[in-house]
Amino acid sequence: MADLVLDTVTKRFGPTTALDAVSIAVRSGEFVSLVGASGCGKTTLLRIVAGFTRADRGTVSVAGVRVDTLPPHRREIGFVFQSYALFPTKTVAQNIAFGLHLKRAPKREIAARVAELAALVRLDDITGRYPHQLSGGQQQRVALARALAPGPKLLLLDEPLSALDARIRAHLRTEIRRIVEQTGVTAVYVTHDQEEALSISDRVAVMDRGRIVQEDDPVSLYRKPQSRFVAEFLGESNILPARSDGNGALIVDGLGARLPRPAGLPVAEVYAVSVRPESVVLGNGGAGALAQGRLVSADFLGAAVRLRVAVDGIAELTALCPSVHWAKSGVGAGGPVSVHVAPEDMAVFPDTGAAGA
Amino acid sequence: MWHRKTWPCSRTPGLPVRDLAGHAIAVAVTALVLLFIAVPLGAVLLESFHVAGPLPLEGLKRITVEAIALIPEEERDEAVQRWVDSADDRQWMDGVAAALELIGEEVPWNRAANYDDQIAAARDAVSALPPDRRAAFDAELPIAVIMLHKRIPLAFAVRDRLDEDQFATLRTGAEERLALDHYRAFLEEPRLQNAAKNSLMLAGLACLLVVPVAFLLAYGVNRAAVPFATTVRFAALVPLVSPPVIMAFAAILLFGRQGVITNDLLDHALGLIDADTDNLYGIGGVVLAQLLSFTPPAFIILDNALARQDGRLEEAAASQGAGPWAVFRRVTLPMAAPGLVRAVILVFILSMTDFGNPLVIGRDFPVVAGIVYDEMIGFSNTPLSAALCIWLILPAIVAYLVLEAAMGRKRYTSAGDTGVATELPVPRPARLGIASVTYLYLGLVSLVYLTVVVGSVTRVWGQDFSLTFDHFRETSSVYGYVASEQGLSSVWQSIRIAAMAAPLGGILALIIAYIIERVRPPGRNLLNFVVLLPAVLPGVIFGVGYLVFFNAPLGMPELALTGTSAILVANILFGNMFVGVLAGRALLQRYDASIEEAAASLGASTVERFVRVTMPMMRHAILLGALYVFIDGLTTLSAVVFLVGPEHDLASVAIFDHASNAYYGLACAKSVAILATVALVMGAMGLSERIARARGRVLAPARRPA
Numbered sequence A: 001m002a003d004l005v006l007d008t009v010t011k012r013f014g015p016t017t018a019l020d021a022v023s024i025a026v027r028s029g030e031f032v033s034l035v036g037a038s039g040c041g042k043t044t045l046l047r048i049v050a051g052f053t054r055a056d057r058g059t060v061s062v063a064g065v066r067v068d069t070l071p072p073h074r075r076e077i078g079f080v081f082q083s084y085a086l087f088p089t090k091t092v093a094q095n096i097a098f099g100l101h102l103k104r105a106p107k108r109e110i111a112a113r114v115a116e117l118a119a120l121v122r123l124d125d126i127t128g129r130y131p132h133q134l135s136g137g138q139q140q141r142v143a144l145a146r147a148l149a150p151g152p153k154l155l156l157l158d159e160p161l162s163a164l165d166a167r168i169r170a171h172l173r174t175e176i177r178r179i180v181e182q183t184g185v186t187a188v189y190v191t192h193d194q195e196e197a198l199s200i201s202d203r204v205a206v207m208d209r210g211r212i213v214q215e216d217d218p219v220s221l222y223r224k225p226q227s228r229f230v231a232e233f234l235g236e237s238n239i240l241p242a243r244s245d246g247n248g249a250l251i252v253d254g255l256g257a258r259l260p261r262p263a264g265l266p267v268a269e270v271y272a273v274s275v276r277p278e279s280v281v282l283g284n285g286g287a288g289a290l291a292q293g294r295l296v297s298a299d300f301l302g303a304a305v306r307l308r309v310a311v312d313g314i315a316e317l318t319a320l321c322p323s324v325h326w327a328k329s330g331v332g333a334g335g336p337v338s339v340h341v342a343p344e345d346m347a348v349f350p351d352t353g354a355a356g357a
Numbered sequence B: 001m002w003h004r005k006t007w008p009c010s011r012t013p014g015l016p017v018r019d020l021a022g023h024a025i026a027v028a029v030t031a032l033v034l035l036f037i038a039v040p041l042g043a044v045l046l047e048s049f050h051v052a053g054p055l056p057l058e059g060l061k062r063i064t065v066e067a068i069a070l071i072p073e074e075e076r077d078e079a080v081q082r083w084v085d086s087a088d089d090r091q092w093m094d095g096v097a098a099a100l101e102l103i104g105e106e107v108p109w110n111r112a113a114n115y116d117d118q119i120a121a122a123r124d125a126v127s128a129l130p131p132d133r134r135a136a137f138d139a140e141l142p143i144a145v146i147m148l149h150k151r152i153p154l155a156f157a158v159r160d161r162l163d164e165d166q167f168a169t170l171r172t173g174a175e176e177r178l179a180l181d182h183y184r185a186f187l188e189e190p191r192l193q194n195a196a197k198n199s200l201m202l203a204g205l206a207c208l209l210v211v212p213v214a215f216l217l218a219y220g221v222n223r224a225a226v227p228f229a230t231t232v233r234f235a236a237l238v239p240l241v242s243p244p245v246i247m248a249f250a251a252i253l254l255f256g257r258q259g260v261i262t263n264d265l266l267d268h269a270l271g272l273i274d275a276d277t278d279n280l281y282g283i284g285g286v287v288l289a290q291l292l293s294f295t296p297p298a299f300i301i302l303d304n305a306l307a308r309q310d311g312r313l314e315e316a317a318a319s320q321g322a323g324p325w326a327v328f329r330r331v332t333l334p335m336a337a338p339g340l341v342r343a344v345i346l347v348f349i350l351s352m353t354d355f356g357n358p359l360v361i362g363r364d365f366p367v368v369a370g371i372v373y374d375e376m377i378g379f380s381n382t383p384l385s386a387a388l389c390i391w392l393i394l395p396a397i398v399a400y401l402v403l404e405a406a407m408g409r410k411r412y413t414s415a416g417d418t419g420v421a422t423e424l425p426v427p428r429p430a431r432l433g434i435a436s437v438t439y440l441y442l443g444l445v446s447l448v449y450l451t452v453v454v455g456s457v458t459r460v461w462g463q464d465f466s467l468t469f470d471h472f473r474e475t476s477s478v479y480g481y482v483a484s485e486q487g488l489s490s491v492w493q494s495i496r497i498a499a500m501a502a503p504l505g506g507i508l509a510l511i512i513a514y515i516i517e518r519v520r521p522p523g524r525n526l527l528n529f530v531v532l533l534p535a536v537l538p539g540v541i542f543g544v545g546y547l548v549f550f551n552a553p554l555g556m557p558e559l560a561l562t563g564t565s566a567i568l569v570a571n572i573l574f575g576n577m578f579v580g581v582l583a584g585r586a587l588l589q590r591y592d593a594s595i596e597e598a599a600a601s602l603g604a605s606t607v608e609r610f611v612r613v614t615m616p617m618m619r620h621a622i623l624l625g626a627l628y629v630f631i632d633g634l635t636t637l638s639a640v641v642f643l644v645g646p647e648h649d650l651a652s653v654a655i656f657d658h659a660s661n662a663y664y665g666l667a668c669a670k671s672v673a674i675l676a677t678v679a680l681v682m683g684a685m686g687l688s689e690r691i692a693r694a695r696g697r698v699l700a701p702a703r704r705p706a
């Protein structure tokens, strides 16, 4: 078990800057996810930590020791590849035992460890098979077991589930979480599936064009995005323009809401407020309504209904309402509605325009 | 790159069954391919069992008795008596020996002794015969004498009562039958055994040298372990388009008795060696020539194998704690094993069937392929040559089957990001080693080409290094060498033949590809298999097959193609068509069949569709197929050497002849002419492709989503 510290790691491929002075610290035993759009540098970051690629600048330390000058085979870092990269000429058991063989561990020890890991990933009955005789999900588990077998200080997983279909994915991600927790290894997990990241991580770092734009625990990250990019990348969001009233408060345009300025908010000319659709509560008038609008459309999604509301001053708001509540309200399209948002459900940040995403 | 990835065409185009034209053409093309590929190859096999041997005594007696019976009754006894009487003592003695054998007695004297002794012994033996055997003996003796020594007058006496074959058999006393004699000769004759030993040793050495060198080249290029990897890859492939035996005679010019390095530098200038004894003739020279000639084809295979490797596997191993050497030994090498096996087998076959290099530089180092050449060219002994050909490819086939069986268990399908190389650096010492081997090899190749160019304008290499262009000229009489082989007329002839074969080959290849991919008749697997045969079978066999079969196709000498340019065109065309077929199939698999279905729905017939829709899209494949046929037509030796007639000399054959007769200037001049032609044509094709691309005439391949 060890912690991982990256300090201003930079990597260029010709004209592209894959990583732009990235710094991040992962605590020992922590499960951190990296999310971001395709091409934002997630894989590059992992490969630099593993030692497959060299950074142009910056340092990588594991357990307080700099590893960036070490070749990958001396770093004791396990890696799970998107394509699994199982050795096709070796059986499941031989794949798992590969690293142990290299350490010249005694035969009996190897056999015991292979059995232990095969049990951990629930593959004990097919250790004699070759990779091409396995399903995608099974290959994935073998790759995980192989990476864990030598007892790495750190486990890196690069979109390990992206080649699988949605149903298996949901199941396997909890499996991965369980296995990582059981072994207690520090893990960095790359995905571009935000739901996956939010559901299994202790902490999530959002990347955009070679930079980490925000890192936090999943709930804070979701509830308090600190930029338009994060707000839009993680789930759906209503972004509303806001401005300072010069008296330490913020005015959300259109909603007419006045918020106390959050502590630590950087000074900027324009601000934006993010409101999650499920935080937008509709009613028929009543106290505390922020604004009045008209219902434009209602899309039934099963568990919830997606409502589009036209509000004076802002183009449109999206609200998500549990369908059981919606059924009782009886409002039809074109009907008047009042809009309610609790102040704590609004996240404020300086608006840099519709960059990214 | 068309050959790296193909987009499988999961849907067969819905061609109507009533599309008779397509199927009729498919049948005709299949028949054509069978006739020009499968049948000649089969003819080699058949020919190898042909034994023309003297009839055994019983057989001789039978045909003699039958022939005598044909003589009119009234003349018969007198004729027999005349022939018996006219036999001299030696002939009588032979008759006695045969008659004794016919009645089942042992011949009681040494048949190898001198004739006078034998004759005396025969007299003694006759008088010593017991009386009861004597009658039988007397009955056989006249027949025995006639059948051994008077068969020819007998044959002419009854000629009008015999058919052609009977007459020939009677006259020669020999008959054709099918037997394994030629295969046995290989096991029994010391000359062949020695050659077999040499061939195996040579092939073994070639594999030991070529495959590692080619692997290092490919590894260096794929893992960026050498500087200028792209240039290295290109340079490594250049010798593929070189004229035959160029490596061998260039090696002689460099390292031979008169070689600039051995003689002028090491002997005269430095006095380190004596070039008359220390030179590269013999097995060393052959191995060097083969190393230079066979590394490019082996490189292609290994380059392909390594380029397909998933670099993530190596990274996975590294993250498991494997150092660079362990990664190489435990991952890279096992993954490359199938490619290595194919390379070994390819080099083995190439070396075993190579006669050019051994004949030019391998003095006193006879190999089986050289004997095939000698037996064919010198003695027209096709049956023995055919049997030797079969022996030549047998070890490779056996090796292939054994290795396939051994590796079958480890067959796998690779998935994932195949073809993405790892960025893991190759350790410095390894890089240095790889780079030195690479540049040493490329330096040697460059030296060869430089030597050939210089040699083509040098009066007499080793003696008179003055500048001359005589080797290119028609008129000069160099060393009284026969005029027809001077100058560049054979080069023009080669270009003419290759230029005839190339477009035919390109288009026929595309038709075949189209049939296999789109018409999909029931026999398409057979068609595909037969077209690919020349790719795996050595040229020698293909040449011998053409000679055997087209001498009298289907037993009709009137149809003979031997000695015409048609046989050369056909041989070059059908021997190299597979490249165009493979390219065409790969392209067709990438193009959406729906383009053609659209054309069909607009009312285009198969033929119209092919001409209007497919051909324009497939320009690239046609060009590639035609180019390959053209280049091979200019440079191939092994097949056509058996087929050129007196008026149809080819440059490659002329180069080989010059080189084996030590007219190196002429060989160099023709080689330079060929290389210039190839460079010109490839340059022109590259240019036309570029122009076409610039004009946007090349359709971007319609890729299907994976």
Ligand SMILES: Nc1ncnc2c1ncn2[C@@H]1O[C@H](COP(=O)(O)OP(=O)(O)OP(=O)(O)O)[C@@H](O)[C@H]1O
Binding pocket: A013, A016, A017, A018, A036, A037, A038, A039, A040, A041, A042, A043, A044, A045, A192
């Ligand atoms: N070996 C390379 N050579 C050149 N450019 C590269 C290389 N590897 C990555 N890049 C570039 O660096 C950037 C970051 O790539 P990276 O693979 O890290 O993205 P990613 O976040 O993993 O994307 P994805 O979600 O698609 O896997 C991209 O613009 C990519 O094109």
Ligand SMILES: [Mg+2]
Binding pocket: A042, A043, A044, A158
């Ligand atoms: Mg990636």
